[in-house]
Amino acid sequence: QILHSLTKHDSRVSVTRNVANTGFPVATDRLLQHAAGEYLYRADSDDVCHPKFLETLVNCFDAVDKSKYRILGSRCLYLDEHDRCWGRRRVSSYAMPQQAFLEKLLLGNFLLAPGLLYLTQQVRESGGFSLQPITNSADWHMTLRVAMDGGLYFYGTSLAAYRQHR
DSSP, rough: OOHHHHHHHHHOOOOOOOOOOHHHEEEHHHHHHHSSSEEEEOOTTTTTTTTHHHHHHHHHHHHOOHHHHTEEEEEEEEEESSEEEEEEOOOOOEOOHHHHHEEEHHOOOOSGGGGEEEEEEHHHTTTSSSSSSSOOOOHHHHHHHHHOOOEEEEEEEEEEEEOOOO
């Protein structure tokens, strides 16, 4: 109901519903087929974003050289199941060239999904989310494939939160 009410006030919002549970990667790729904007952001039901998250990251992305940077990240807070902050990654804004970004990603996923904004076309060209060889790795694997074509620009202010159920 909430999403449908948003479609009445903002033509950029649309609602797509799967008739069956297809799982995260397939459902996300279905949404990718319908995405019409330059940027792609996806969130899980327990992720939290600052009200100015998208506006801030889009403005930041618009100011960087998109031929060099394919992903823009934001610092994330860690929340427990009661929305209490129990940790944060303390980093400043920085630019990471493609080679360094790819090398760091190959060592492990150091990025939290709630804080990532992608160029939609790059995600499409990389094959989307459902080309994953390892279970529960769709975000990391897709980010790794996008990183093969460009670097990361990281915005050092906390604009998103990752809820970790312990």
